Amino acid sequence: MDEELLTVAAVARRIGVAPATLRTWDRRYGLGPSSHEAGEHRRYCPNDLAQLTLMRRLIISGVAPADAAVRAKAHSGSVSVENVIQDFEVREDVVDSLHRAAKSLDKNFVETLLRKDISENGVIASWTEVIVPLLFLVGDEWAATGAGIEVEHMLSEIIKRLLREGVAEIKEPVNTQPVLLASVGEELHCLALHALAAALAEKGIETFFLGARTPLEAISGMVKRAAPPAVFLWAQLEQNSDPKFFNELPVVRPAPRVIVGGPGWNRETCADVVVAQDLTHACDEIERAVGL
Numbered sequence: 001m002d003e004e005l006l007t008v009a010a011v012a013r014r015i016g017v018a019p020a021t022l023r024t025w026d027r028r029y030g031l032g033p034s035s036h037e038a039g040e041h042r043r044y045c046p047n048d049l050a051q052l053t054l055m056r057r058l059i060i061s062g063v064a065p066a067d068a069a070v071r072a073k074a075h076s077g078s079v080s081v082e083n084v085i086q087d088f089e090v091r092e093d094v095v096d097s098l099h100r101a102a103k104s105l106d107k108n109f110v111e112t113l114l115r116k117d118i119s120e121n122g123v124i125a126s127w128t129e130v131i132v133p134l135l136f137l138v139g140d141e142w143a144a145t146g147a148g149i150e151v152e153h154m155l156s157e158i159i160k161r162l163l164r165e166g167v168a169e170i171k172e173p174v175n176t177q178p179v180l181l182a183s184v185g186e187e188l189h190c191l192a193l194h195a196l197a198a199a200l201a202e203k204g205i206e207t208f209f210l211g212a213r214t215p216l217e218a219i220s221g222m223v224k225r226a227a228p229p230a231v232f233l234w235a236q237l238e239q240n241s242d243p244k245f246f247n248e249l250p251v252v253r254p255a256p257r258v259i260v261g262g263p264g265w266n267r268e269t270c271a272d273v274v275v276a277q278d279l280t281h282a283c284d285e286i287e288r289a290v291g292l
Helices: 008-015 019-029 046-060 065-073 091-103 107-121 123-145 149-168 191-202 216-226 279-289
Strands: 179-184 207-214 230-234 257-261
Touching: 008 019, 008 046, 019 046, 019 065, 046 065, 046 091, 091 107, 091 123, 091 149, 107 123, 107 149, 123 149, 123 191, 123 279, 149 191, 179 191, 179 216, 191 207, 191 230, 191 279, 207 216, 216 230, 230 279, 257 279
Parallel strands: 179 207, 179 230, 230 257
Antiparallel strands: none
16 A cells, blocks of 8 residues: 655644744754655655654654754654653743643643653642643633634643543542532633542542532532532632522531632632632642541
8 A cells, every 4th residue: 555645734734833844854954755856746754754743742842953853863663652751850841841732732742741740740739830830821822812722622621531530540439428529600610620629539539520510509409418528619700609609508417618719709708618729728628528
């Protein structure tokens, strides 16, 4: 079977660089079509594409272009993301690498590096030091330019999937009754809620995850039927942080510890509940509620 041959434009789209960049790599480092002849259009074979993919990923991970080119030219066959990702000494470098990969829509690189970071550092450190700064970078770019919403959506889906993996791994929870997690009102933002569920899962704490746009009736029904030791209510936006979500909960014994989190809550109206300062604080409060 004949190998698929790709144009400069097609290769540029696949690896997330400008066609001019490919021409520069060819001229400067000799990373061009292996069978290109003078007077003919450039066509890249699968091995050429693999070498250029490796070149791109090495640069994204922080390797100098000249060094990346040497490694790429020596490579033959498919490219494993695991073999490209290096150990970062500075957390900001992880964020920068992920940001570059996300803008290139390199889903495999982003997912592999995030999974590695969560595995090595834990959910709370990865969320605080890498994921939140990364989301801020992407969000600020979208706000400034109006472009890149696809990058934000891709990142959100990858992050949610990775965080859910940790939740699914609980085999023997330490709590007899799951903790209740919900985004209240019309709140659609619940990525932080996924992070909390994953961080609790690392501690063996099982949760009921109600997710976005959870009405008071649903929260009240779960409190009455499931007797959760703690209820965590998330509000990103002020218009969703109605105190009724904790003031009108049904009275049960033992009463659950109620914790609210997110920038939407007004501290003056939350005097009777715990206001979590961050993910660590929320986990600490929930651990107390389940007796750890």
